[in-house]
Amino acid sequence: MAVRPTHDQVLSLAPDPAAATAALPGSVPGVWSGAGCDDGAVWGQYIATSSEPYNVAVDLSDDVSGPAYRCNCPSRKIPCKHVLGLLLLLANGGVAPARRLPFAAEWLQRRVATVSASVDQPTIAEPVPTHDGGATTDAGSGALGGGARSPRDDLGVIDPARQKRQLERSERMRAGLQELDRWLADRIRVGLASAELSDPTTWERLAARLVDAQCGALANRVKRIATKVGQHARWHEDVLEEMALMHALAVGAQRTSGLPVDLADGVHVATGLTVAKDDVLASVPSTARWIVAGESRTREDKITVQRTWLASGPPQGPATWAMILAFGAFGNEVTTEHQVGRAFEADIHWYPGGINLRALVGRLHSEPGASASPPPVTTIAAAMQAAGWALAGEPWLERYPLCIVATPAPLGNGRWVLADDTGSVPIVSGFSRTAEIVAVSGGSPITLVGEWSAEGVLPLTLFAAGQAVPL
Amino acid sequence: MTDVQRAGMSAGQSLAHSASTEWSNLVTTAVLGTDRKRLPIPPPGWESLRPVQDPAVELLDRAAAVATARRAGMQPLAAPLRIAPVPFDERPECSTAAANLLARMLGGLHDIALPEWFALSVIGGVRPPAYLVPALLLRGRRNPAFDLVARLAIGPRAAWLAEAMPELGVRVDPQSPPAGTDPFLPPRPHADSGAVVSVIVEMFLDRSASWAAVAQLRLAVAAMDPAWLPALSLELNRAPFHVATERTRVELIGLTQIRREMMVALAPTE
Numbered sequence: 008m009a010v011r012p013t014h015d016q017v018l019s020l021a022p023d024p025a026a027a028t029a030a031l032p033g034s035v036p037g038v039w040s041g042a043g044c045d046d047g048a049v050w051g052q053y054i055a056t057s058s059e060p061y062n063v064a065v066d067l068s069d070d071v072s073g074p075a076y077r078c079n080c081p082s083r084k085i086p087c088k089h090v091l092g093l094l095l096l097l098a099n100g101g102v103a104p105a106r107r108l109p110f111a112a113e114w115l116q117r118r119v120a121t122v123s124a125s126v127d128q129p130t131i132a133e134p135v136p137t138h139d140g141g142a143t144t145d146a147g148s149g150a151l152g153g154g155a156r157s158p159r160d161d162l163g164v165i166d167p168a169r170q171k172r173q174l175e176r177s178e179r180m181r182a183g184l185q186e187l188d189r190w191l192a193d194r195i196r197v198g199l200a201s202a203e204l205s206d207p208t209t210w211e212r213l214a215a216r217l218v219d220a221q222c223g224a225l226a227n228r229v230k231r232i233a234t235k236v237g238q239h240a241r242w243h244e245d246v247l248e249e250m251a252l253m254h255a256l257a258v259g260a261q262r263t264s265g266l267p268v269d270l271a272d273g274v275h276v277a278t279g280l281t282v283a284k285d286d287v288l289a290s291v292p293s294t295a296r297w298i299v300a301g302e303s304r305t306r307e308d309k310i311t312v313q314r315t316w317l318a319s320g321p322p323q324g325p326a327t328w329a330m331i332l333a334f335g336a337f338g339n340e341v342t343t344e345h346q347v348g349r350a351f352e353a354d355i356h357w358y359p360g361g362i363n364l365r366a367l368v369g370r371l372h373s374e375p376g377a378s379a380s381p382p383p384v385t386t387i388a389a390a391m392q393a394a395g396w397a398l399a400g401e402p403w404l405e406r407y408p409l410c411i412v413a414t415p416a417p418l419g420n421g422r423w424v425l426a427d428d429t430g431s432v433p434i435v436s437g438f439s440r441t442a443e444i445v446a447v448s449g450g451s452p453i454t455l456v457g458e459w460s461a462e463g464v465l466p467l468t469l470f471a472a473g474q475a476v477p478l
Numbered sequence: 479m480t481d482v483q484r485a486g487m488s489a490g491q492s493l494a495h496s497a498s499t500e501w502s503n504l505v506t507t508a509v510l511g512t513d514r515k516r517l518p519i520p521p522p523g524w525e526s527l528r529p530v531q532d533p534a535v536e537l538l539d540r541a542a543a544v545a546t547a548r549r550a551g552m553q554p555l556a557a558p559l560r561i562a563p564v565p566f567d568e569r570p571e572c573s574t575a576a577a578n579l580l581a582r583m584l585g586g587l588h589d590i591a592l593p594e595w596f597a598l599s600v601i602g603g604v605r606p607p608a609y610l611v612p613a614l615l616l617r618g619r620r621n622p623a624f625d626l627v628a629r630l631a632i633g634p635r636a637a638w639l640a641e642a643m644p645e646l647g648v649r650v651d652p653q654s655p656p657a658g659t660d661p662f663l664p665p666r667p668h669a670d671s672g673a674v675v676s677v678i679v680e681m682f683l684d685r686s687a688s689w690a691a692v693a694q695l696r697l698a699v700a701a702m703d704p705a706w707l708p709a710l711s712l713e714l715n716r717a718p719f720h721v722a723t724e725r726t727r728v729e730l731i732g733l734t735q736i737r738r739e740m741m742v743a744l745a746p747t748e
Contacts, residue, residue, distance in 0.1 A: 188535075195534040198511025244501075247508045248549075251541035258539075387554045395550040402546035416560045421645040430554025442612035442646055446639050449608065450563035461549055469609065474574055476609050 012067075017094040020074075022084045026091060033092020036101050042093065043105025049097045050111035053080075053089045063089045064111040066118055077114050079185055176221055180278060181261060183220020187213070188257040191250050199243045205236055224279040227307045228253060228403075248461075252403045272359030273401045282358055287367050292354030294372065295319035297329065299345040300382040300410060301456040301467030302477060311335040315345050316408045316456065316467070317355070317366075318382035325393060326383035328408045329355045329366040347468055348475025350378035361400035364407075381454045381470035382410040388429035394459045406458040406465075414452045415445045425455065425464060433463035440466070440478045447471050494551070496521035497544055504541045512537055561642045565634040572604040576743035579736060580606055584613050588733045590700045591740065592624075594664040596631045598744035605633050615640065615648045622655040623662040665701035674698050675710050678730070682717040687726045695726060699733050707738050 021027035032038070033053065040060060042051030047068035052060035065086075066075040076086045086094075096102055107115065190213055194204065203209045210233035217226035232249040235242055260278045263271035276282065297317040304313045313333040318326040335341030345368075354369035385393070390409035397407045413425035415434075423441050424431040434441055447453055447469055454470040469476040503518040512533040520526070520540055527543075530536040571577070576599070583589045599605065606614060611632055618625025629636040629652050640648040655661075668674050678695065681687035687695060702710065711734045717727055 191538060192532060192534040195508055195537050196511055196513050198514065199509045201511070243509050244505050247505055247541055248545040251538050251545045254535075254538035255542035255546075391552060391554055395552065398546065398550040402542070402550070414560055416558045417642070418558055424555065424558060426557035426560065428557075431557040432554055440612075442639070442643055443609045445643055446611040446635065447608040449635060449638070450561050450642070461552070471608070472571060 011100075012094060012098050014095065014098045017091060017098050020086055020094070021091055022086070026084050026086075026088055029088040030091030030095060033089055034095030034099060034101070036096065039093070039096065041105075041108050042096065042102050043108070044097060044102045045104055045107065048107070048111060048115055049093060049102055050108050051093050051096075051102070052108070053078075053092070061089050062108075062110045063093050064108075064114055065090060065094060066115060075118065077111075079182060082182075176280075179220045180222055180280065183217050183222045184225075184257045184260050184278065186216060186220070187222070187225065188254060191254050191257070194250065199246060204246070207233055210236075222279040224277060225253065225256065226279075230307070245461075256403050269359065270361045270400075273361035276358060276360055276365070277401070277403050284367060287356050287358055288369055290356050292356050292369050293327070293329075293363075294352070294354050295327070296350055296352045296373075297355065297368075298350045298378045298380075298382045299347050299375075300408065301458075302343065302345075302347055303458055303465065303467055304341070309336065311341050313341040313343075314406075314458075315343075316458075317345070317368075318408070318410060318456075320383040322380060322383055323385075325385055325389065326408075326410060328364060329357075330364050330408070331368060332365060345375070347477045348378055348470075349375040351375040362397050362404075364397070364404075378475070379473070381475075382456060384410050384412050384454055386429040387411055387413060387425065387427050387432050390459065391432065406460045408456065409459050409464065410454065410456045412452045412454050414450065415441070415448050425457075425466075427452065432459070435460070435463040435465045438465060443476075443478065444469060447476070493523065496523060497547055497551075500524045500540065501544045501548065504537055504544065507537060508541070564638040567605060567633040567635065569603055569605045569633060571607050572599060572602070573743055575739065576604070577607040577610065579740055579743055580610055581613075583736070584610065584617065588736045590696050591733065591737055593627065593662050594700070594737065595740055595744065596627045596662070597664050598740060599631050602744045602746045604744070605635075606631055608635060611635055611639055612646065615646065618652070619648060621662070622653045623659050625652045626655065627662040665697060667703055668698070668701055671703035671706040672709075674702055675706055675713060678710065679713045679717065682714075682720075682723050682727065685720050685722050687723045689725050692726050692729055695730055696733060699730055700737070704737065704741050707734050707741075710734050711738070 018027045018030075021030065036042070038053060040052040040054045042049075044050070048064060048066050050062075050064040053063055054060045061078055061080045064077045066077075076090045078087050078089045080087055080089055082088070093102075194201070197203075210229055214226040214229040214233075217223070217229060228249070232246060232253075235245045235249065238245070256274060256277055259266060259270075259274045263274055266274065297319045299315060300318040301316045302313065303316075304311055306312075311334065313335065315331040315333070317329040317331065319329075320326040331345065333341045333344065351374065352372040354372070355366045356369050357363040358365040358367075387409075390411055394407040394409065398404050411425065411427065413427045413431075415423050416426045416431065418424055418433065422433060422436065423445070424433045434444075444453070444455065444466055455466055456468040456470070457464040457466040466478050468478060500521050503520075507515045507517050517533045517537055524540060524544060526536050526539045528539065530539060572580070576595075580592075580595055583592050583595065606628075614628040614632060615625075615636060618628050637650050640646065640650045678687070678698065681691070681695070699710065711731065714727055714731050714734065717723070
């Protein structure tokens, strides 16, 4: 080893006195697995408290800007108590020279590449600090490293500030996802029958931590799962299904480099990584005549989410669907930009993902006017098959649009289904406007646009007598 | 059906059956917890794709695979018995404009003009749009006089819907209004609507058309001969602004406007 820091030097790195105090229990060999060091680095796996060890590594070779740290714990402190604990252990002579653990070797290798790149690239002011410097080169290739989006401006020059922000966010999200996955596994260990699952604060705390980790989309999903607890006799199945899909997302988000590019982008979007509108609008558009088929709104905390479904295609389907999302803050409602029942010719730009669904409207080629015909229709079986393919592309998809010609039929107990010759699909429970659908149908088939989900169809628009009736 | 199709269907059914078994095992284990119940060995085809030491993580891995397969492979249910279609009604539905006016009044906007809408629809030989039938029937539950008139306008679809959807809580046949109840008809027209216009204008000039007088003024406008509505509209728009009368003025302009729109939207067509 070239340099071994002293006890005081390590403590001087602590971001605050509390972190220094918290680091002391981590400075004993018993809480570490695979701890080792060499001339330029020290590493180890912290195994004391969590179900999965934290991978900790410190690069001591940078004499100019000081050591760089890596730890996959959810703490926002830099360096965290685990890093300080490992350095204290090193200072106490408790770490023996060893071969680098794979995660440490990989990270340090990436750091070397980063430093080389920074020498070759004069526009980078300084190496990106610090908690996980290795994530610098993850951008565009690795786990939550910003997906396909690299922090470059239009001239292809790396913007260090943007890159730094992106990496910090990636790191927070990665930590949040790891914590989410640990939380899910812990719940499965103790069982879904555990009383704490029925306590809303259990879910709220997790959602809050995901918000902190900038995984807003997952936080909202957690809140929706919380509402399923105790909803009916077989709620455990619904909750397990949702937890399993969240687990798949959390695992996938940490391994996006091993996924197909489209799927990796889908994972990024589903976990909450935002895509700049300009980037979407720069993609190759799909130009067609689009009918505004339906609109749905959901309330998530203090945000109203509005989905506007556009459809194009031949009258007898299958339709190409595009979902335009809009958000409204509490007290500042979303405005309807595209009125249901109108049609226009336009460029649609797709967001990256496993399937083409979320989109932005680009250039309009014609003024919106009343549509003379409903969106392309399919049978119920074909619509469910289309939804199935979409789910195969993005298993965490919660809803998929359909346009069918079907007749409402009673199931009993106030529940209704929509039926055609290929079968039936239930109308979601709690839908309050079934009577309007039944009245318009008069026992005959009607054209209806809705959102399919695992619970059934949420009807959105009726097309009758050449008129679109939003529900 | 060919042998290949038969074999494919058999394999599909077998996979669906094993998915059901696997899901049931996973749910049971998840409810009790992997600390208390050992995770059963998966049926062939549903093994975890990666080696995992932690049974809880393995359960989540396997559950994600089965949950995705279950959702993506969801099939339509068998169709239940359908209801008999509504008896034929030769009257067409009213125009979109008339339907929109009815919807606005059912929403509470100038609903004093509702009896006139029904009267004009009967004269015009049109019926309300089907999507408003539930709202009309539900409103009629607490107003038998309205119910009688609304069902007359709706036609056979009213009884049909009440029978098809008992959960609506609407009677199949209309209930008779209690004795002494006023019929749901437009107010009797004034003998001299021109004079009524003059009185209304005077009230705005001397600022007595406050919100306290709005109920009387609404009734006066609702009972006015339609021929005088353009004149009233003009006078109300010319009336001087005053904070005490402005709310009433806006209300009466709206009522006048909706009556004028009804005359056009529900005018009988040759």
